[in-house]
Amino acid sequence: MGEFDLIRRYFARPNSAAASVSVGIGDDCAVLQPTPGMQLCVSSDMLVEGRHCLSTVDPVRLGHKSLAVNLSDLAACGAKPLGFTLALSLPHVDEAWLAGFAQGLFALADAHGCPLVGGDTTRGPLNICITVFGEVPTGQALLRSGARAGDELWVSGTVGDARLALEAFRGSLALTTDAFDAARLRMEQPTPRVGLGLALRGIATSAIDISDGLLGDLGHVLRASGVGARIDTHIAINLIAINCSQICQKSISEDTNLLDFVLAGGDDYELAFTAPAHQHAAVRAAGVSSGTRITRIGNITAASGVQLVDANGQARPDLYASFDHFA
């Protein structure tokens, strides 16, 4: 099968009826029609086998995750998805793999009204590069630089489960089958918080996508905003969905290890965001309206750095480092 046949068979769909897409797949460029008064948000992520996904991953889940990590960046800016490009390097043409990948990819794309508008395919080591486009009313993008001392610090969904699954894959801990399946689903099929991001426009002062670990990504917000944060660890520990103290069969029984996964686990694709205390009820309402669990885990402080504080108000040492692809 030739390259163009491959593209046509798995990725060329009837051009989207979306008003924003004037020309989709099949020309030198896609042509998009911006909405007057809106700004364009753009993000690009590259997934490499062995680093961002295991070779054994279900292609349906990989298709989902490839787009989800990009939609998560739009969510962190409060942007509405418009479309995406897909560049795909494949070692060989595996039709079952392509069919599964396309199924997972398009199911998520359709759920968010985000059509594939163009891209590229080539032969080479497996590499998936998606660039996503969204729009936000001019000046309303949620940025990393807007956090202010006194703001409340919030996190969406659950955090740490993806790392728990990774450690189970690595054999450094054992989970019950149910717990492993649940953690693995979080790792392989993360939920981008697009609806929450939209609902937080005009309410949140800053937001970031937690992909490299909560503390590491929060650090980007704190530096960009010139502030610090206090995190209540007895609250943050509950961000992990899988209750390891009950279900782990070996090696992980101490609170400290679970907190590692929450604070520095990585691969979560949840939002960390800040909002003024007087917006507390509005933030709660944004969680409800978007169907997203949200947890307030601390506050923004004028003093720089991160203080970890336990239930007794005692400071805990901060020994966590963000996941870094070149560390």
Add this chain to the structure above:
Amino acid sequence: MGEFDLIRRYFARPNSAAASVSVGIGDDCAVLQPTPGMQLCVSSDMLVEGRHCLSTVDPVRLGHKSLAVNLSDLAACGAKPLGFTLALSLPHVDEAWLAGFAQGLFALADAHGCPLVGGDTTRGPLNICITVFGEVPTGQALLRSGARAGDELWVSGTVGDARLALEAFRGSLALTTDAFDAARLRMEQPTPRVGLGLALRGIATSAIDISDGLLGDLGHVLRASGVGARIDTHIAINLIAINCSQICQKSISEDTNLLDFVLAGGDDYELAFTAPAHQHAAVRAAGVSSGTRITRIGNITAASGVQLVDANGQARPDLYASFDHFA
């Protein structure tokens, strides 16, 4: 050196003064400000070592080419460059390579006022994925579907030299040093025809970027437009810049082989475009105003397919196939 340090050192530049970039590198998304009345053109290309570039290529030239192949897609739509994202997978952090790559990349970006606005870096087999954004007045994008019977068929620059260099690298022919250097420069540092694309707005009826071979890419135009073409091979043969009948030292002395390179060589990044005969002088003027050599190589026909015709008006067999990454 960590991932974030790497990004900062080589790719983070002072945020562009370009009015179109509201938020550049360093947030979850770049935020671009579309110009009212303009449509957004988007294209994405992925370069893989061993397929699109040799491991021995000068990183300065590779940086140039990585962006050039994307700017060429904008040129084919008549779009003005606005910015680009870069996703880069590297097997290891080689600072000399990164410095050279960034130098070539930014020299071309600066020449076209096209700032880097965001992206991703990861560890993995060398893979370079650039997505480029441009704009065009609403409804004026040059598409593949606009060619009409009677239009003249034009090609920019020179075609076939990149394939000549590739064959010299492969050892299937030998070139003099000067000829090899010239052909290699065409392969490794192609010139995107952005100025010509802009000058052809409102004049050309269709355009395409010749990256997979002239006949193969022209085929996309012909199918999209529902027409055919006649190519005068005695004119087309002159598209190759390197005069092989004089400089090749072995294996390539017949006109037929040179014509192979012109018609199906690939990797040229020139524009093939069509325009009505009454626009002949306007097309010539677009070439002059953009400083681009242009050659009329034939005509669009109502009958489908491509006829190759020699200087005596005799039909030649069409035995050429487009380069296909999965063929």
